[in-house]
Amino acid sequence: MTTKQAGAPVVAFRGAVKDYGAVRAVDALDLEFTAGERVALLGRNGAGKSTSIALMLGLDEPTAGTVELFGGAPRDAVEGGRVGAMLQDFKPVSRITVGELVGFVGSAYPAPLPVAEVLELAGIAHLAKRRVEKLSGGQIQRVCFAVALAGDPDLLVLDEPTAALDVQARQEFWRSMRALTDRGKTVLFSTHYLEEADRNADRIVMIDRGRLIADGGSAEIKRTVGTGVVAFDAVDGTLPEGVAALPGVRTAEVRDGRVRLRTTDPDATTIGLVGLLTPRGLEVTQAGLEEAFLTLTSEASEASGAARTSGNPASVPAASASASAEKGFTR
Numbered sequence: 001m002t003t004k005q006a007g008a009p010v011v012a013f014r015g016a017v018k019d020y021g022a023v024r025a026v027d028a029l030d031l032e033f034t035a036g037e038r039v040a041l042l043g044r045n046g047a048g049k050s051t052s053i054a055l056m057l058g059l060d061e062p063t064a065g066t067v068e069l070f071g072g073a074p075r076d077a078v079e080g081g082r083v084g085a086m087l088q089d090f091k092p093v094s095r096i097t098v099g100e101l102v103g104f105v106g107s108a109y110p111a112p113l114p115v116a117e118v119l120e121l122a123g124i125a126h127l128a129k130r131r132v133e134k135l136s137g138g139q140i141q142r143v144c145f146a147v148a149l150a151g152d153p154d155l156l157v158l159d160e161p162t163a164a165l166d167v168q169a170r171q172e173f174w175r176s177m178r179a180l181t182d183r184g185k186t187v188l189f190s191t192h193y194l195e196e197a198d199r200n201a202d203r204i205v206m207i208d209r210g211r212l213i214a215d216g217g218s219a220e221i222k223r224t225v226g227t228g229v230v231a232f233d234a235v236d237g238t239l240p241e242g243v244a245a246l247p248g249v250r251t252a253e254v255r256d257g258r259v260r261l262r263t264t265d266p267d268a269t270t271i272g273l274v275g276l277l278t279p280r281g282l283e284v285t286q287a288g289l290e291e292a293f294l295t296l297t298s299e300a301s302e303a304s305g306a307a308r309t310s311g312n313p314a315s316v317p318a319a320s321a322s323a324s325a326e327k328g329f330t331r
């Protein structure tokens with residue numbers, strides 16, 4: 001039993017491990033989130049996002065290490081109404097109206113938000129009198145969001161919250177998120193929409209095979225991974241000699257008939273390139289978060305080699321998180 005500490009981080013993973021039989025879903029995770037942060041949790045399918053969320057909500061216990069919310073056990077924080085969650089595949093009860101549902105959920109908490117305010121924040125004030133079973137998938141998703149907000153939680157944990165939302169609903173959703181973090185609430189969301197994470201999170205946490213591979217602001221991560229891609233036609237389908245050694249180049253490859261140089265300094269790379277050869281179809285682009293994500297996850301895979309299991313600690317990589325730390329983008 002943990003004693004609650006004043007001023008403790010909102011969320012703290014300390015050496016957290018979760019094994020499901022032979023599968024290590026979360027691997028020595030050390031992370032802290034503080035009040036007012038809007039954090040995107042990114043990772044490939046099976047990276048360990050949902051498991052991390054389950055540990056955070058006290059739905060599962062770590063095999064080793066600890067996970068604390070507000071300096072205490074996750075269950076205490078959840079039962080005390082400090083946490084609102086929106087999980088995948090959650091189905092709200094039907095046969096009542098949206099307003100009744102939100103009021104009912106709020107009544108279980110010590111200091112709920114007024115129903116009208118919750119519905120407004122979730123962008124569903126117009127659905128207050130509609131019965132839950134009559135709603136569309138996107139509307140239900142927003143109802144789930146309203147349910148997560150009902151108890152006026154300090155921490156919101158949202159597993160793929162925008163998966164069923166149309167463009168307008170997404171924009172409204174992110175506006176609400178910003179309003180909540182401006183009030184000092186902490187929002188943690190997982191998503192596969194990297195552009196959304198880029199635009200709406202002030203901190204990006206990437207995990208791969210249960211391990212932390214990057215943690216920082218989006219711009220910081222993009223900058224560290226490589227700020228741009230210089231691409232040109234691969235004349236005979238091979239990598240021209242010398243291009244991998246041009247200034248700033250981090251990786252060089254030939255893909256779909258194009259040479260692609262991922263570089264930390266696109267200007268210097270381009271100047272060096274035109275001094276070396278005459279590139280055809282030259283294109284210089286700024287790397288996005290997606291590019292950074294693909295680079296980091298492929299680096300993590302290379303570092304870890306074959307799939308890891310808890311029963312085979314010799315194959316656990318030391319390289320992926322520490323390699324990221326060397327590059328300066330883990331906190």
Ligand SMILES: Nc1ncnc2c1ncn2[C@@H]1O[C@H](COP(=O)(O)OP(=O)(O)OP(=O)(O)O)[C@@H](O)[C@H]1O
Nearest residue numbers: 020023024025043044045046047048049050051052
């Ligand atoms: N209850 C369970 N029993 C056995 N293995 C599990 C269980 N839950 C998760 N796993 C395994 O743990 C790993 C991490 O799964 P998790 O659901 O956390 O990934 P995720 O990042 O949320 O993936 P996705 O983006 O596909 O939702 C996967 O290999 C998964 O198969």
